[in-house]
Structure formats: structure tokens, C-alpha cells
Amino acid sequence: MxxxxxxxxxxxxxxxxxxxxxxxxxxxxxxxxxxxxxxxxxxxxxxxxxxxxxxxxxxxxxxxxxxxxxxxxxxxxxxxxxxxxxxxxxxxxxxxxxxxxxxxxxxxxxxxxxxxxxxxxxxxxxxxxxxxxxxxxxxxxxxxxxLAPIYHKALVDHADLPGVTAVLNLGGVGNVSLVTANDLLASDTGPANGPLDSFLDSWGISMDRDGDVSRDGMPDFFKIERWLRADFFNRAWPKSADRYDFSVLDDLSDVAIGDGAATLCAFTALSAARTIRQMGVALDRIIVCGGGRRNPTIMTMLQMELDCPVQPAETVGWxxxxxxxxxxxxxxxxxxxxxxxxxxxxxxxxxxxxxxxxxxxx
Structure with a gap:
């Protein structure tokens, strides 16, 4: 050093x-x-x-x-x-x-x-x-x-994690870093907690704590499929996004709170999975950090979409x-x-x- x-x-x-x-x-x-x-x-x-x-x-x-x-x-x-x-x-x-x-x-x-x-x-x-x-x-x-990917690589090296690790951060916007033996790849993935928090705020609720709101809701995959046609999701990586690039809340104006929250959780999971698949690297694990890791609905949906273990950052001591x-x-x-x-x-x-x-x- x-x-x-x-x-x-x-x-x-x-x-x-x-x-x-x-x-x-x-x-x-x-x-x-x-x-x-x-x-x-x-x-x-x-x-x-x-x-x-x-x-x-x-x-x-x-x-x-x-x-x-x-x-x-x-x-x-x-x-x-x-x-x-x-x-x-x-x-x-x-x-x-x-x-x-x-x-x-x-x-x-x-x-x-x-x-x-x-x-x-x-x-x-x-x-x-x-x-x-x-x-x-x-x-x-x-x-x-x-900008955090080079630090994510340092964290992965410090933890001595073998194979290929993806670090998925779910804040207002999602981003992912893929750390391999020879490469560091990264991109924003799309929405994370930003649209979900804004939707719940309109109901007077600050967040989907522990997935309590979204847990019993029914995602509207027809809406999500339409949202995923937006320009951001068709661009090649690496790409970046702003929280307000995903203006989807008008589509949920007449939707029950649980269904709306579940739909936005699914939007987060599906957009992250789509970007990770675009990057074309087989993964050994995905480590999730940011507020989204605390939402069991998002974590369950991510695990359903991805073919490797999805785990919160705390499981590797971060x-x-x-x-x-x-x-x-x-x-x-x-x-x-x-x-x-x-x-x-x-x-x-x-x-x-x-x-x-x-x-x-x-």
C-alpha cells in the first residue's frame, strides 16, 4: 500500500x-x-x-x-x-x-x-x-x-470473494457493478426506490417499510412491459438515469396502494435484471445494497428473475x-x-x- x-x-x-x-x-x-x-x-x-x-x-x-x-x-x-x-x-x-x-x-x-x-x-x-x-x-x-464501481471492486477484493460478483445498489435509482478477475463493468439499471417512495408519499406514507405495503399487492405486468419500452431500457450500457426519468406515476393514479407498490417493486426488479442480462456476464452472486435491500418484495422478485444467489450486503460483512x-x-x-x-x-x-x-x- x-x-x-x-x-x-x-x-x-x-x-x-x-x-x-x-x-x-x-x-x-x-x-x-x-x-x-x-x-x-x-x-x-x-x-x-x-x-x-x-x-x-x-x-x-x-x-x-x-x-x-x-x-x-x-x-x-x-x-x-x-x-x-x-x-x-x-x-x-x-x-x-x-x-x-x-x-x-x-x-x-x-x-x-x-x-x-x-x-x-x-x-x-x-x-x-x-x-x-x-x-x-x-x-x-x-x-x-x-461512480461507486471502483470502490465496489475494492470491497469485493477486501472480502476476497471468488468468481464474478455483481454489486447492485438500490437507492433512488438502481446501479450495478460487475466485478470479474479482469474487468469492471457498470451501469445504472433504472428505477429503484425513487418512484416507489414518490407513489407512497402521495398516500401519506414515507416508504414501503419491510415490504408491508407491496407484500399482498398484485403487480400489473402489462403496465411494466409498456414502461420497459422507454428509451433508457433500449440503450446500450453503460448508461445513467435520473430519478425523474421514469415518469410512471400517472399510470397508477387509479390503482390501489398495495397493487401500485407491488407494480413499482416489480418494475425495479425487472429493470435491474434486464440490465444485468444485457451485460452478458454469468454471475456467481449478486450483493444488494442501498435501501432496496430492506424490501423483501423487491428481494424476492430479484431472486425469481436472476439465476444466482441474491443476498443483502450484510451477509458478506459490509x-x-x-x-x-x-x-x-x-x-x-x-x-x-x-x-x-x-x-x-x-x-x-x-x-x-x-x-x-x-x-x-x-
Whole structure:
């Protein structure tokens, strides 16, 4: 190993549930060990501001002046991440990786936007901060996502898993990393918890906890088959998606809550299975991380669709709630060392790319 950094990673996903913070000790290639982690929920006011900023971004679509609410959203975002760092109480860290909040992702226009100001946090906590991880990849012709695959490979190597492992992350959007002896392949897979959470929110329910809502529902496979004709599912991998690329909720306006939830769970499972099959690699196992691993309906449907064991991340000793935050701590170290974090087979970028901007305390 080269120099070992104590890195703090910060992640806020499109589900807008809160900030994950985690410490990892690494040289940016191998994982040495893991430190503490924490999840700090957004306040209702912070969540509403970020939701409003996301909706404003969809209307703006990179045309004309940026909406004024972006500045307010960055204030809320930085405050939430400051709270997460203070709550974690990680001690002295060498570097922080700050993913920020994605409010608009349009690789077809060579643009992506993650809100979050690195300089203020760097000044406050007295260490370098890496942020804006996706823009360089997108500007170079890549999809800008997923970025965690190189970390997934490090995790698989650290766990010494034999054969071919797929790491399937089910957050707001799904993405998968296929780790083989010689290759690292990756792609977004389609919807995950994003549409399901939005559907349940319209019923005044925050999530399908333990599959309680979807368990007894009846999926509408005719609707799903129509949804799977969308352009995203016919594109070659690697491909990326935004949570709001899957506008299917109008089709469920007159559907019972259990049937709607079951339909969206099946949509998640079938789209993930379709993308994995597109990649054409026989798998020995699929390890599922992200909030979707907690939904027995999704997990059962995945196992029905795929011809290898499907298991939650905890079965191989990983802390799934911390993986994405750990990934951005790991990626921050790679950026510090000038190592690429995206590749032609993970984001479609023409050449391996070092993404992320580094700022130092003033």
C-alpha cells in the first residue's frame, strides 16, 4: 500500500432522506479498514428546500440563469452536512469527499449539477475537500454515473470473494457493478426506490417499510412491459438515469396502494435484471445494497428473475448504510492521488478520468 489516508465520505442521495457520513482508511486502491458511520436525516425544512430546488432544476434544464433557490438549497445542504460531520465526531481526518446533492443530470447535454460548496466546509474543518465528482466525466462524454464501481471492486477484493460478483445498489435509482478477475463493468439499471417512495408519499406514507405495503399487492405486468419500452431500457450500457426519468406515476393514479407498490417493486426488479442480462456476464452472486435491500418484495422478485444467489450486503460483512459514503471518501483519496474514478466500461467516458475538484482551507 501507498500512504494510508483517513478519509471522511459524505453522501446524499436522490431519495432526499438525509446525509450519510462514513470514515474509511485507504490508499485509494485497497481498503485497509473502516471507521465509524452515521446517517443524519434532513429536517423537514431542509428536505422541502431541496425538493423545491430539484423541481426548479427540472424546469430550468440548464437553459438561462440558474434558479435563485439553488443558493438557498446550498445553504441548507451545507448545514446538513456540517451537522453530519459534527455528529460523527470522526476526529482528525486527512480529506473529505463531499458528493453534494444531484438536482439535475443530463449527460445527453454534457451537463450535470450537484449542489454543495466545498470551500466553506474545507475552511471550517481544516482539511482538503473533494467535491463535484461527476462534471469532468460528463463534460468528457461519459454518463457521470455510476461512480461507486471502483470502490465496489475494492470491497469485493477486501472480502476476497471468488468468481464474478455483481454489486447492485438500490437507492433512488438502481446501479450495478460487475466485478470479474479482469474487468469492471457498470451501469445504472433504472428505477429503484425513487418512484416507489414518490407513489407512497402521495398516500401519506414515507416508504414501503419491510415490504408491508407491496407484500399482498398484485403487480400489473402489462403496465411494466409498456414502461420497459422507454428509451433508457433500449440503450446500450453503460448508461445513467435520473430519478425523474421514469415518469410512471400517472399510470397508477387509479390503482390501489398495495397493487401500485407491488407494480413499482416489480418494475425495479425487472429493470435491474434486464440490465444485468444485457451485460452478458454469468454471475456467481449478486450483493444488494442501498435501501432496496430492506424490501423483501423487491428481494424476492430479484431472486425469481436472476439465476444466482441474491443476498443483502450484510451477509458478506459490509455495512450497506455506509457504503455510498465510504465510496466518496475512497474516491476523494483517488482524486488526491491522481487516480481515475471513472472508466469506459463504467460510465462510457472515452478514457479513464479523474473527476472531482479539490479545495484547501483558506
Amino acid at each position: 501507498s500512504k494510508i489516508y483517513t478519509a471522511l465520505g459524505l453522501m446524499s442521495g436522490t431519495s432526499l432522506d438525509g446525509v450519510d457520513a462514513a470514515v474509511i482508511m485507504t490508499d485509494g486502491e485497497q481498503v485497509q479498514s473502516f471507521g465509524p458511520s452515521v446517517t443524519v436525516p434532513y429536517t423537514n425544512a431542509q428536505r422541502q428546500t431541496l425538493t423545491d430546488a430539484t423541481l426548479a432544476a427540472l424546469t430550468w434544464n440548464f437553459i438561462g440563469p440558474a434558479p435563485n433557490i439553488f443558493a438557498e438549497a446550498e445553504d441548507a445542504l451545507d448545514a446538513a452536512h456540517r451537522t453530519a460531520i459534527q455528529t460523527l465526531d470522526a476526529g482528525v481526518v486527512d480529506i473529505i469527499g463531499y458528493h453534494g446533492q444531484t438536482v439535475l443530470h443530463r449527460p445527453d447535454r454534457l451537463k450535470t449539477l450537484q449542489l454543495g460548496r466545498g470551500q466553506g466546509l474545507s475552511d471550517e474543518f481544516g482539511c482538503p475537500i473533494v467535491f463535484d465528482f461527476r462534471s469532468e466525466d460528463v463534460a468528457s462524454g461519459g454518463q457521470g454515473a455510476p 455495512d450497506s448504510d455506509a457504503i455510498e459514503a465510504q465510496a466518496f471518501g475512497y474516491l476523494a483519496v483517488r482524486v488526491m492521488r491522481g487516480l481515475p474514478n471513472s472508466f469506459p466500461t463504467t460510465t462510457g467516458v472515452p478514457t479513464p478520468t479523474v473527476g472531482g475538484r479539490i479545495v484547501y482551507p483558506a
